[in-house]
Amino acid sequence: MASTPSVKKHMQSSDKTTSDHSKSPIVRPSIPEGKSMRTADELAQATEKISVTDLSFYYSENRALTDISLSIPERCVTAFIGPSGCGKSTFLRCFNRMNDMIEGTRVEGEILLEGQNIYSPRTDIVSLRKRIGMVFQKSTPFPKSIFDNVSFGPKIAGIRRKKDLFEIVERSLQRSALWDEVKDRLSESALNLSGGQQQRLCIARALANDPDILLMDEPASALDPASTARIEDLIFELKEQYTIVIVTHNMQQAARVSDQAAFFYQGLLVESGATEELFTNPRKQQTEDYITGRFG
C-alpha cells in the first residue's frame, strides 16, 4: 500500500466546510477517513506539473476546444466536469496525444509538461505516453493473463528478466489495491475478473510504466457503487505519488475526489479553481446552474 505520511497533517482542514458562505454547499464532499483534500493554500503552493496555454483543438473543421489555459498542480487531483460533448475528454486526450490516432485533428497552443512542449515536433510520443498513464471509461484488459496485462508496458520498454517483471507486477497490483485478490491467479485470463477488478487492473497496467501523471477518463462510470468507492479510495491513495487528472460526469465524485476542478461547456473552460471553492461558491452562473443540476 502506498504510504501516506502527509495525510495526517491535513486532517483538520478537511472539516473546514463552508458554513460561512451564504450559499449552502451543493455537494458536500464525503472524504474517506484519514484522507484529505488539498486546501486552497496547498493548491497554490503546489508545483505546476502541466501548464496549458491557449489550447485550441480541431476535428477537421470543427473546433472542439477554444483557447483553454489551465495549470495542473503536482500530486493533486484535477477533475474536469461538464455536460456530454463539452470537450473535457478531448482535452484529457490532448495530454498524452491520444488524439493523434484520429485523422484530421489539429492542435493550436501549447501544453508544457515540466516546461517541455509536448506538441513540439521533437517530442517522442512513446516516452511521453510512458510518463503519462491513462485509464479509460470502459475497462480494456487485453485478452491475456493478468500478469501479461500488467507487464505489457515494462515488456515493450525492454525489461525481459522475469524477476524484474514480477516485482513490477506485484508493486503495481499492490498500488492499485488488487494484489490480494489476484496474487494466486496471475496466470489466469484477465477477462475472468469482475468489472471493478478489470478497471483496477487497467490502473495497475498504467502504473507499471511508472508514470508521474495518471489520466482517468470516467474511470468509474461503468461500475457499481461498491467498485466506484474502491476506485475513489484508490485515487486518494494514488495522489500522494501521482498527478491525477480525472474526467467525470458525476458531480459528487468530482467533489469527493478532486482538489481542483475545471468546468467545461461547449469547448470553453468556463471556470476552474479549488474544488471546495468551485462547488460551494462558483463565480459563474453557468457553473452554478450545472452543479446544481439545472442543466446538463
Add this chain to the structure above:
Amino acid sequence: MEDRSNQEQSTKIEGGEAAVIQLSRVSSLEKAGGLWCSLRPFYEGCIHFMLFVCASISILVTVGIVVVLLYESVQFFYDVPILEFLTGTRWSPLLKPQHFGILPLLCGTMLVAGGSAIVAVPIGLGTAIYLSEYASPRFRDIVKPMLEILAGIPSVVFGYLAIVFVSPIIREIFPSAGVFNAASACIVVGIMILPMIISLSEDILQSVPLSLRAAAFALGANKFEVTVRVIVPAALSGIMASFLLAISRAIGETMAVTLAAGATPKLTLNPLESIQTMTAYIVQVSQGDTPTGTLEYRTIFAVGLALFITTMVMNVIAQYILSRVGERYE
C-alpha cells in the same frame, strides 16, 4: 392442375389487395369479409408449406448424398477390408494386381493442402494485417475488389496456368521436376485460397475493439507492437479458423490439382514429383470407362467418403473456433 392453382393464387392476391384497399378506405373490418376471409388461413398455410419445402430440399439432398456415399462405401468395404483401405501404402485399383491402400492419395492431398498453406498463410496473414492496420482506406478500396476478382477466377484456369506457366519455371529451377508436379499445384492452390484467408482474417482483425488499440497505444506501444502483441493475439483463434477453412478448401480443390499434379498415386513428400490427390482420382474414374457397379467403380465412393469426412471435420473445428471468437467481445 398447376395452372388452376396459379390462377387461384392470383385471384387470392387480388382479393387481398382489394381487402386492404377497402380496409383503408372504409376503415371497417366487416366490409373485408367474404371469400377472402375464409380463404386466408388456407393461403397462409400454402405459403408456409412452400417455404418449408424449399428449406427441406437442402436437408434431404445432404442426407441423400451421405446415404449414397455410405451405402456404396459399405458395399466396397465388403470386398476390401477397411484396415487395408486405411493402412495400405499402394493404390492401384485400375491395374492388376489391385491395391486399395488410400494412403498415397491421402498423402497427395495433404501434400497439396500443406504446400498451399505454406504459400498462402504467410502472404495471407501479412496482407490481412496490412489491410486492417496499415493500409490507407483508398488502398483498401482497391485491394478488396481485386481479391473478389481473384476469388472469382475459375479453378480450371488456375490448373491450366499451373501447367503452362508455373511448372516450366519450377523445371527451370529444379531440372529433376516433371511436367506434372505437386509444387506447381501447391502454388496455384495457395493463390486460390489466398482471398479466403485475407478476407476472413481481415474481418477478425477489424473486429478487435478500437479501445484495445487505444489502451495499448496509451501504454507507449508503437504501431508494430500494438499489432503484434495485442491485435494479432486477440484475433489469433479467428485467424486460425480462417486457415483451417482455407486448408479445407484446398483439400477439396479438384480441377487445378487434377491438371497440375498429375495422376500418379505415390506415397511421397517430394513436391517435385507427380502425385495424385483424392479429388483427382475421383475425376479420373468418373470420366473414364470404368463400368458402373464394379469394385473399381465403388472405390470413388469410399474415397469420396474419406474426403467428405476430412473436410467436414476441419470445417466443424473452424466453425467452432469462429463461434467462440464472437462471444468474447460481446
